[in-house]
Amino acid sequence: MLKIAKEQEISIFISSHLLNEMEILCDRLIYIHKGEIIDDQSNIEVEREKVTFSVKVTPAELAKEVLKDVVIDIDTQNQNIIIESYSGDIPFLIKKLVEHDMMIYSFSPQSSSLESKYLAKISGDY
Incomplete structure (x- = not known):
């Protein structure tokens, strides 16, 4: 469906409460609350958002060294x-870690998901 939309240069409007799936599927996100548009952003803007995440990797100190020049900030905890x-x-x-033969055991976002961002936007009921 997305391939056809791109080839034919048409838009598909999807209304969903499954925000994690929408984040993957869509190239533009419009937040609507009580019939009002409260935010509108492209995935390019989403991709440039700062995020914090924890990676369980061995060896951690080597991973820190490999990534130190390509991230905003990095620290180790165990x-x-x-x-x-x-x-x-x-x-x-992730590719950079794998190329250096690191073992990645978990990858956990520590910053807001799309759903929590939406909930933050509607808090106070605009």
Whole structure:
């Protein structure tokens, strides 16, 4: 469906409460609350949002060294590294770790999901 829409240069409007899926599917997100548009952003803007995540990786100190020049901030906690970067850079960072033969055991976002961002936007009922 998305391939056809792109080929034929048409838009598809999807209304959903499954925000995690919409974040993956859509190239533009419009937040609507009580019939009012409260935010409108493209995935390019979403990809440039800063995110913080924890990666359980071994060896953690080597991972920190490998990534230090390509992230905004990085720190270690036990076998985890805490990374602040841009959301669009996540696949590149994982690839870089794998290329250096690092073992990745978990990857956990610590910053807001799309759903929590939406809930923050509607708090106070605009």
